[in-house]
Amino acid sequence: MREFGYRRAVDVPGAVALLGADPEARFLGGGTNLVDLMKSGVERPALLVDVRELPLDRIEVTQDGGLRIGATVTNSDLAAHPEVRRRYPALAQAVLAGASGQLRNMATVGGNLLQRTRCGYFTDLAAPCNKRAPGSGCSAVEGEHHNHAILGASAHCVAVHPSDMGVALAAFDAVVSYETADGPGELALDAFYLPVGDTPHRETALPPGALITAVTLPPAPVAALSRYRKVRERASYAFAIGSIAAALDVRDGAVHEVRLAFGAVASRPWRARTAERALTGGPVSADAFAAAADAELAAAEALPHNGYKVTLMRNLVVAVLTELAEEAAR
Template sequence: MKEFGYQRAHDVPGALALLDADPDARFLGGGTNLVDLMKTGVERPSRLVDLRELPLDRIESAPDGSLRIGATVTNSDLAAHPDVRLRFPALTQAVLAGASGQLRNMATVGGNLLQRTRCGYFTDVARPCNKRSPGTGCPALTGEHHNAAILGASEHCVAVHPSDLGVALTAFDAVVTYETADGAGELTLADFYLPVGDTPHRETALPPGALITGVVLPPAPVAAVSRYRKVRERASYAFAIGSVAAALDVEAGVVRDVRLALGAVASRPWRAHAAERVLRGAPADARTFLAAADAELSAAAPLPHNGYKVDLIRNLVVAVLTELAEVAEVAELTEEAAR
């Protein structure tokens, strides 16, 4: 590991000033991804700026009904928060599906969104990788790619984004807030992650030197009936090979509103807009759910060894939506009985 300096920031302006004075420095949250990448030589910062003393560790409900989550809130605290569990249960489920309890105690919300792919070609500095070293190629195209992208990829990169949290936040139209030396800004999560295109090394739209300060979840009544389902190759402590975050509002057997996002299928959490368009105003039944999944997956372009993901995601979408429709039906019957 390259020798590096270490400083602890005590406020946001101080953190920004430390990074501005040393462009090769990196912000440190929990370090659960960054430190691993430093050990392998993928990341070689000259200095780490520790953010854990910044006043960004609160979860607060705003007067407009939105939920504001500080960037240094740990994954464990996020999953356990009463407002999150009640209003966005899929968010709690997504966090609990990721990593181990020890890692969740350290990992932060801001760091989770910025974690980098676990593609073996990216993490091995002895191999070429366009994401790590632009212009060197993407050996995953013809090599090991069983967990590679099936949506939104390009000939330059087929790596997938690893965040479970990011999938749920994408489903609920989260907004990322940040600070720079020039002032505050914000990005919807849809705009936060850049398409892979021919610049896979450029992963987010954050301005240079920006510090994520938090995430805002807009009011979303539909999110109260939501689920996150993750498929992985072993029972625990493994990244997804496919995941779904979904929320469904059904009245009299018809879908009034829906949110749907997919994980481990693209270089970023994938909002399933095509599927949502099929679902809204349609019967909440298996035929509609299958048509919605197929509409989203019609753009899939699997490689020779990851075509299984198309069937996996199709079945996962149908299963999760069916479960949510059953929950909505029981709630509707219960409400009628109580009248």
């Protein structure tokens, strides 16, 4: 591991200034991803700016009935917060599914959004990887890719985003707030993550040197009846091979509103808007749920060893929406 400096920030402007003064500096939250990447040599920062002591660790109900979640809120505190559990249960479920208690106690909301892919080629310095070394190639296309992307990928990168939390945030139209030397800014989560295209190393639209300060969830009554379901290859904590965040509002036997987001199928949390449009106003039935899933997955481009994800995600849509519909009917 490269030797590095360490500074503890005491306020947001100070943190931004410290990072801006050194192009090789990185913000340090819980370190559950960054430190691993430093050990493997993928990340080699000259300076770590510790932001854990910044006053960004609160969860507050907004005036319009949404939630504002500070960037240094730990995953454990997020999952346990009574307003998160009441207003956005799928978010609490996603966080609990994401890691062990020890990791949740350290990991932060801001860091979760910025975690890097767990593609084995990304962390193997001997392997070509366009995300780690632009222009070197994508080893996964012809190599091991059973857990790689089926949606929104390109010939330059087929890695998936590992966040569970991000999938639920995508379903509920989260907005990311940040601070730069030029002042504050906001990005809807849809715009926060960049398409892969031919620049997979550019993962977010955050300006250079930006510090995430909060994530805001707008009011979403539909989210009160929501669920997160994760499929993984072992019962203990593991990254998803497919996941879904879903919320459903049924009125007079028809779908009044629905939210769907997929995980582990793309380089970013995948908002299933085609499926949502297909379902809204239509019947509440397994056939309708399956048809909507098929409409969304029609754009899938599977590789030789990950085509199972198309069937997996179709089944997840039908199963989770059926459970929510049954719950709504009680």
